C-alpha cells in the first residue's frame with residue numbers, strides 16, 4: 001500500500017543474537033505485551049525504570065556489557081526467541097477477526113484522523129480522554145486486523161508537564177522532545193529525503209514532514225511542521241497540543257484535515273472509510289471534495305461521495321467545547337479554498353454555518369455532521385444529547401429520528417490490565433481470554449476465582465501504588481526546591497491497607513472535583529476514623545489557559561495540605577498514562593462526579609472495573625449503561641436537572657450517604673472464617689463479570705466496524721482518484 005519505507009535506524013549496535021530488540025523498540029506492540037517489556041527490563045531493570053520504560057532510549061543508553069551478558073544467558077535467549085515468535089505470529093497472521101469475518105474487504109483501508117493519540121506515556125502526543133480513546137482504538141484495530149491507518153500530529157513539545165506550587169497553583173512546563181529517543185521513524189523517499197506535503201495558507205505554503213509509528217500492524221503517520229522549508233513561526237505550528245490561540249488552532253486543523261488527506265495520498269492510500277475523531281479533522285471534507293471536482297465530478301456528486309464514505313464521532317455534549325471559528329478567521333484562512341471549490345463566500349460558509357451560538361460561526365462539527373453518513377456520540381445518553389443539540393440541522397425530523405447514533409466507548413484490555421491480574425485471568429478464564437474479552441459468556445468464569453486469590457492480587461496492586469507514590473515523593477524531595485508539605489501531599493502518609501478512593505481526571509468545572517469536599521467536616525470525620533479510615537487520591541491537569549480549572553486544583557490542594565486531613569488526602573502531580581495505570585489498578589473505589597449530562601462517556605472507570613476496582617459515579621456517560629445495582633454505586637438519580645445548584649446539593653448528599661452507609665461498612669466488614677471482605681468481593685466479581693466485556697475496546701471497534709464502517713466498505717471502491725493525485 002505505501003510507497004515509501006521507513007527504516008529502523010541502525011543506531012543501536014546490538015549483538016547479532018538479540019538484534020531484533022531494535023525492531024521491537026520501534027513497534028508499540030510492546031506496550032501491551034508485558035513479556036516484551038520484560039525483554040528490556042531483564043537486561044537492566046534500573047535503567048529500564050530510569051528511562052521511564054522507553055525502549056528506544058533504553059537501547060541507546062544500555063551498557064554493552066549488559067547486552068553481552070544476556071546473550072550468554074540461556075534462559076534469556078529462550079525467552080527472547082519465544083517472544084519474537086509471538087511477535088512474528090501477531091504481525092503476519094492471516095487469521096484475524098476482520099480477515100475472517102470480512103475476507104473480501106481486507107484491502108479497503110480505513111483512515112482515522114485525530115488531533116491526539118494516547119499510545120504510551122513516553123510518546124506525549126495526547127492530552128486526555130480523547131487521545132487515549134484514539135490510541136486504544138488504533139491498538140484494537142491492529143489486534144482485530146482492520147486495514148487501518150491513522151493520521152495525527154507529532155508535537156515537538158507535546159502537552160505540558162504539570163508542576164504544583166506549594167500554594168497549589170498549577171504551572172505548565174514544556175520540554176522539547178528528542179526525536180531520536182522516541183519510537184517514531186521519518187518517512188523518506190528512495191533518495192533518503194524526507195517526504196513532505198504542503199497546505200496553502202493565506203500568504204504562503206506550509207510544509208509538513210511525516211513520522212511513522214508502528215502500532216502493532218497499524219501504521220500511524222504524524223505530521224510535523226518543524227522542517228527546514230518552513231519559516232520559524234510555521235515550524236512551531238505543530239509544537240504544542242491545544243494552544244488557545246485561534247490562528248494557531250485553525251492552522252493546525254487545516255493541516256490535519258487538508259494536510260491529512262494529502263499525506264495519505266502521498267503515501268499511496270485511497271481509503272474507503274474516513275473516520276473523523278471529533279470535529280478537529282473536518283476540513284478533510286473540503287479537500288476530498290476538491291479532489292473530486294478536479295476529477296470532473298459536479299459539486300453535488302462530490303459531496304455525495306464524500307458523505308457516503310465519512311464517519312464522524314462527536315465527543316462533546318458541552319456546546320462551548322465544540323470547535324467553531326469566527327467568520328473573519330475563515331475569510332483570512334480559507335478564501336483560497338472556496339475558490340478551489342468554485343463556491344462563493346456565502347455558499348462556502350453555508351457548508352458549516354452555525355447560527356445558534358454568538359453570531360454566525362463556522363462550525364467544525366456542523367461540517368462533519370453534514371458530510372458524514374455515519375455519525376455517533378460516545379454513550380447512549382450522549383447520543384440523546386447530541387440528537388437534541390443538533391436537531392436544528394434536521395428540522396424536518398423528530399428529535400429521536402435525528403440521524404446520530406451512539407457507540408459507547410471502551411478500553412483496550414492489554415493496555416490497562418494489571419499484570420498479576422492478567423495472570424490470574426489466564427488461569428481461571430483460560431490462556432486466550434483476551435481474544436474473547438468482549439464475550440460475556442467467558443466472564444461467567446470469574447465466579448470460579450477463589451476469593452483469597454483475587455483479594456491477594458487486589459492487595460498487591462494497592463501496595464504497588466503505595467510504593468510508587470512513595471518513590472515519586474522521595475524523588476521530588478531529593479531533587480530539591482520543595483516544601484515538606486508537598487511531599488506529604490504526594491502520598492507518603494497513606495496506609496496501603498485503608499479504603500482508598502481515586503479521583504483522577506481533567507480539572508474542568510463540570511467534573512466537580514470539589515463535590516466530595518463540599519461538606520469538609522463530614523468528610524474529615526470519615527477520613528480520620530481510627531478504625532475505618534478513608535483516603536482519597538486526586539490527580540489531574542487543567543488546561544494551562546483555563547483559570548477555572550486551575551483554581552479548582554488549588555482548592556483541592558489547599559485542603560489536601562491541611563493537617564486535619566492527616567495526610568490521607570493526596571494530590572499527585574502530572575496525571576498521565578503511567579500514573580493512570582497505577583491508580584486505576586491500585587485504588588479500591590473509582591469516583592466520578594460529572595454534572596450530568598456533561599460527561600460524554602468517560603473511560604477511566606472502565607479501566608478501573610477491568611482491574612477489580614469498584615465504580616462510585618454519577619449516572620452519566622458509560623456508567624449509566626454499566627451500573628446494574630450490584631456492581632458498584634450510583635451517585636444521585638437517573639434524571640436531568642435544570643437547576644445546577646439543586647443538582648450539586650442532591651448529588652453531594654447522595655455521595656456522603658452512600659459512602660457512610662454502604663461503601664465504608666462493606667469494605668471493612670470481614671468474614672470471621674477467613675478474614676476476607678466477602679461482601680466486597682461479591683461486588684468486585686460482579687463488576688468484573690458484567691463490565692469487562694461490555695466496555696472493552698474489542699466490543700467497541702467491532703461495533704464501529706459492523707455498524708459504521710461496513711455500509712461504505714461493502715460498496716466497491718466508490719471512486720477513482722484523478723491521475724495526478726494517485727501516488728506513483
Ligand SMILES: *Cc1c(COP(=O)(O)O)cnc(C)c1O
Pocket residue numbers: 127128129130132504505506575576577580581601602603604605607
Ligand atoms: C483514561 C484516561 C483519561 C480519560 O478518562 P476519563 O474517565 O474520561 O477522565 C484521561 N487521561 C488519562 C491519562 C487516562 O488514562
